[in-house]
Amino acid sequence: MWKLLQCQAIYTENIDQSIAFYESMGLSKAWDTFQDEEHRWRLAGMKFPNGETELVLKDNPNLAFAETEIVVDDVHAVFTHLAQNTDIKWIRKPFPNALGGHVAVMQAPDNNVFVLVGN
Numbered sequence: 001m002w003k004l005l006q007c008q009a010i011y012t013e014n015i016d017q018s019i020a021f022y023e024s025m026g027l028s029k030a031w032d033t034f035q036d037e038e039h040r041w042r043l044a045g046m047k048f049p050n051g052e053t054e055l056v057l058k059d060n061p062n063l064a065f066a067e068t069e070i071v072v073d074d075v076h077a078v079f080t081h082l083a084q085n086t087d088i089k090w091i092r093k094p095f096p097n098a099l100g101g102h103v104a105v106m107q108a109p110d111n112n113v114f115v116l117v118g119n
Contacts, residue, residue: 001078004071006117007045009056011064015042018057022046027055035060065113067105072118075102079116082106 012018019029027046035041041060048054056069072078075094082088087109094104097117104116 001081002070002072003118005053006069006071007054007056009043009058009063009067009069009115011061011066012057012059015044015057015059019044019046022055022057030054067113067115069115069117072116075104075116075118078118079104 015032019032023029023046026049028049029044030047031045033043035043035058041058041063044057046055046057079090079094083090089107090104091107091113092103092105094102097103101117101119106114106116108114
């Protein structure tokens with residue numbers, strides 16, 4: 001069902017300072033954008049030297065928790081399969097991803113948040 005851990009998103013109060021820190025750890029900034037149309041909340045993707053996994057930095061205080069992004073084949077199929085589990089809280093049911101495919105956001109029984117991405 002889950003295929004690949006694509007990224008780990010973490011909250012930071014100062015993205016520029018965090019970018020500099022993680023670059024000193026060997027990561028490189030792959031992208032930098034805003035999460036909202038008002039350009040209040042930033043997202044920056046930090047690539048690891050070898051591999052596809054990213055560390056995503058976010059400064060939205062409303063999202064001050066870690067999110068793990070998981071690649072799945074079919075977001076709707078995973079949602080349908082897991083929807084029967086009442087221990088899972090769906091923060092966002094499947095919706096189209098602006099970059100293609102679909103996304104759903106779930107909170108596991110241990111309160112960890114997972115962003116499911118795929119077709």
